[in-house]
Amino acid sequence: MQSIPESLGYTVVKLCKLYFNRLNVTLNALNIYxxxxxxxxxxxxxxxxxxxxxxxxxxxxxxxxxxxxxxxxxxxxxxxxxxxxxxxxxxxxxxxxxxSMEKPVHDAWFTVEEELLAHMTLEERLLLRRLMLQMRDNLK
CATH class of the missing domain: 1.10.10.10 (Winged helix-like DNA-binding domain superfamily/Winged helix DNA-binding domain)
Structure with missing residues (x-):
């Protein structure tokens, strides 16, 4: 039997936490919490x-x-x-x-996103997005 920490769902949850922790550090520097x-x-x-x-x-x-x-x-x-x-x-x-914060927030968001997607090809990024949208739709 697969363990929960080895499951895709567990990985997604951990990834989201890491992503938002990183984003929040960046946004906190802009006084946005x-x-x-x-x-x-x-x-x-x-x-x-x-x-x-x-x-x-x-x-x-x-x-x-x-x-x-x-x-x-x-x-x-x-x-x-x-x-x-x-x-x-x-x-x-x-x-x-x-x-005036729209551009700094946009820049912060996409800086973290680029860090997240580093070393992925455009094709891999597009496939990942398609799969994630499908997973989201499955839970709606």
């Missing part, structure tokens, strides 16, 4: 989202988004604006600093 890049990605795509919509899109707990928004507001990346239609709802907007 675990999970905050996902919030920034959502706002770079569509600024001014309701906080509840960010929660829905990211598929995380409302408390996690609230904590991240507060921390990012204190760091100067975003600002909260009360909805004119519903005082219980905040919309989250990027500040100039938040907008």
């Amino acid at each position: 675990e999970g905050q890049q996902n919030l920034l990605l959502a706002l770079w795509k569509e600024d001014g989202l309701a906080q509840s919509e960010i929660t829905r899109r990211l598929g995380v707990e409302a408390a996690s988004v609230s904590k991240a928004v507060d921390r990012m507001e204190n760091a100067g990346f975003v600002k909260k604006v009360l909805s004119p239609d519903d005082a219980r709802m905040n919309h989250i907007f990027l500040t100039d600093l938040g907008r």
Whole structure:
């Protein structure tokens, strides 16, 4: 019988942990902390989202988004604006600093990705991506 540490799933979990640890070290140097890049990605795509919509899109707990928004507001990346239609709802907007972080975050992401994929040919990278997308779809 195969042992769990020898399984592909175990390897994937360990790889993800290593990848995000490396990425987080790089992003922490930019004053961006675990999970905050996902919030920034959502706002770079569509600024001014309701906080509840960010929660829905990211598929995380409302408390996690609230904590991240507060921390990012204190760091100067975003600002909260009360909805004119519903005082219980905040919309989250990027500040100039938040907008300026798009390229550094992009560069950090792809620097770590290049490190991850070093010594792989383009064909191997494309095959790996196809297989990983298939695995993801299998679990949906």
